[in-house]
Amino acid sequence: MNSLVPRGDHEDEAGFTLVELLVVMALMLVVGGVVVNGIVSGLRASERGRARVEALTDLELAAERLARDLRFADPVDAASDTQVIVNVLRDDAGTLVRHRVTFAVAGGTITETRAVFDPPSSATPTTAPEREVISDLDPATTVFAFGTADGQPWVQGTDELSDVAEIQLDLRRELPDQQPIEVETSVFVRNVRDGR
Numbered sequence: 001m002n003s004l005v006p007r008g009d010h011e012d013e014a015g016f017t018l019v020e021l022l023v024v025m026a027l028m029l030v031v032g033g034v035v036v037n038g039i040v041s042g043l044r045a046s047e048r049g050r051a052r053v054e055a056l057t058d059l060e061l062a063a064e065r066l067a068r069d070l071r072f073a074d075p076v077d078a079a080s081d082t083q084v085i086v087n088v089l090r091d092d093a094g095t096l097v098r099h100r101v102t103f104a105v106a107g108g109t110i111t112e113t114r115a116v117f118d119p120p121s122s123a124t125p126t127t128a129p130e131r132e133v134i135s136d137l138d139p140a141t142t143v144f145a146f147g148t149a150d151g152q153p154w155v156q157g158t159d160e161l162s163d164v165a166e167i168q169l170d171l172r173r174e175l176p177d178q179q180p181i182e183v184e185t186s187v188f189v190r191n192v193r194d195g196r
Contacts, residue, residue: 048178059171059183061109062134066169069101070187076164080156081142082106084167086189089120096120108139133169137181141172147186164189 016024073086081104090097098120110133115125121174137143139142146154147166154164167189 046185048175051175052178052181055173055175055181056183057191058134059173059181063169063171063183063185065112065133066103066110067185067187069099069103070167070169070189073167073189076161076167076189077145078102079144079154079161079167080166081144084144092118100125103133103144105137105143110137110143136173138172138174141170143167143170145170 010033055167067089070084070086072088074089076086077085077100078085083102084104085100086099088099090099095118098117100115100117102115104111104113111130112133113128113130115128117124118126145168146156146164147168148154148159149165165188166186168184170182170184172180174180
């Protein structure tokens with residue numbers, strides 16, 4: 001009782017035609033392309049976000065480092081939009097040590113030179129190491145700006161250095177294909193004549 005299908009009869013056989021297979025493959029390529037494009041876009045967005053957070057962290061740490069020394073400046077020895085020189089007295093195991101700190105801006109990099117005078121009255125520093133505070137800053141941005149005790153801008157060449165009461169820091173970094181990152185802070189110093 002075998003029921004045999006004649007060899008020429010293919011109507012009941014399951015299968016796809018070549019056209020159907022080509023259509024399915026084309027649809028799979030389109031869907032796969034959309035999925036891959038979404039994954040690549042997500043990875044790029046994640047990388048941009050990581051770069052933004054890293055840049056912001058670098059700028060905040062640099063601003064904190066600068067502000068720490070500027071806050072205790074007594075006195076400010078030199079001030080311009082590209083350089084600040086301050087004297088800071090530090091307690092080193094019960095002994096006061098004078099640090100003459102120079103922050104210089106050149107080509108988007110801030111460097112710190114810290115001349116250490118021990119004892120504080122000595123004329124020659126015992127050490128004067130230089131280190132980079134931060135780099136890759138926007139070179140077109142003015143990093144240092146100064147104000148007086150009455151809230152007015154301090155003008156180099158017109159006002160005396162002892163009138164500097166506030167130092168504003170503006171650290172800005174350009175990022176590729178993104179808005180720039182900027183950290184601004186203001187530090188009041190103990191340099192002014194009114195005893196602040």
